[in-house]
Amino acid sequence: MPELPEVEVSRLGISPHLVGEKVKRIEVRAPKLRWEIPYDLKKLEGQVIRDIRRRAKYLLLETDVGTAIVHLGMSGSLRVLDAPIEAGKHDHVDLFMCNGKVLRYNDPRRFGAWLWCEKGASHQVLANLGPEPLSEGFTAKYMHERAQGKRVAIKQFIMDNKHVVGVGNIYANESLFTSGILPTRMAGSITAKEWQMLVSEIKSVLAYSIQQGGTTLKDFAQADGKPGYFAQELRVYGKGGEPCPVCGALIQEQKIGQRNTFFCRICQH
Structure with a gap:
């Protein structure tokens, strides 16, 4: 989507x-x-x-x-x-x-x-929404405080619109990979230092995707009819069973919160 x-x-x-x-x-x-x-x-x-x-x-x-x-x-x-x-x-x-x-x-x-x-x-559809991920309100300190004691997978946590809006499945996978964080870890276990990295990567991957024209999906093309280009540069999303682009180990795939999740057990901890 x-x-x-x-x-x-x-x-x-x-x-x-x-x-x-x-x-x-x-x-x-x-x-x-x-x-x-x-x-x-x-x-x-x-x-x-x-x-x-x-x-x-x-x-x-x-x-x-x-x-x-x-x-x-x-x-x-x-x-x-x-x-x-x-x-x-x-x-x-x-x-x-x-x-x-x-x-x-x-x-x-x-x-x-x-x-x-x-x-x-x-x-009502705009009520109870968290900050925009590219706004100044989305910070590592804010997310670290909200995650305290939370026993939910970090991938589900960052995809929850109550905490931050718009971090969909593709970009959650990519941001966690480039941050070196396993998507199955509990949100409450993420350290302040790790939140600094993760928030930075979320901002970076979203901003870069917008710059590239949005991710090309089978159901999406831009307003002028041209497809986006970011999908060509995805690191792990949709690449289960393929070699990790960093270490060469096979990319793993499993369901988290009923969503396909892709990660490298070597590069992510």
Whole structure:
């Protein structure tokens, strides 16, 4: 599924075409994705999109009257079309702009979301979220304090949005590998020094992935239709049974929290 870098790349891709432009109309072809699409999304019509922000894996299209909240789910993607073209089977939402362009949302598995939040209100999907991983609020000290006494695998801990948002499965695997930390270790056992390394690696791997255009997954391509490039440089994710790029030992694979986990027993402790 699209993770934080893919969502951020989507934000960067669509923003130049939409920010400052007025919405002419919205066309919804699927009454329900992960949740029912609210009729209030019609309030977008006639509004100027003032900004497009990202919170965790949600895109926030902000107007003077409220915010459209978009989640790409398991297989969703956004495209900016220069002009309307016939919609395909999985093209569920179109945002027609007064400048002639169209923001098209495609989602084969229908596990994404389009929601609405009135101006000045809050939405439950954005409640109880931890800091952004690339923000100043995400520090080793903060994570070390939250992890004290926690008997949960460190991989699950850093993937929990209550602690930090947007560290998905791919990037949790990669960050733990480059930090030299076994994903099965209890979060409470991670030392302050190890947290310094892990937080630094999480920031680094996410920032680099955004720079490279997001990880190429079978269900994801950028807003301009071009795939991301970071997947070509993954060290351990999806490489079970292959040689470790550092020591040559075979990469191990097991389920942690029902998610595929990849690691090297030699390089990670």
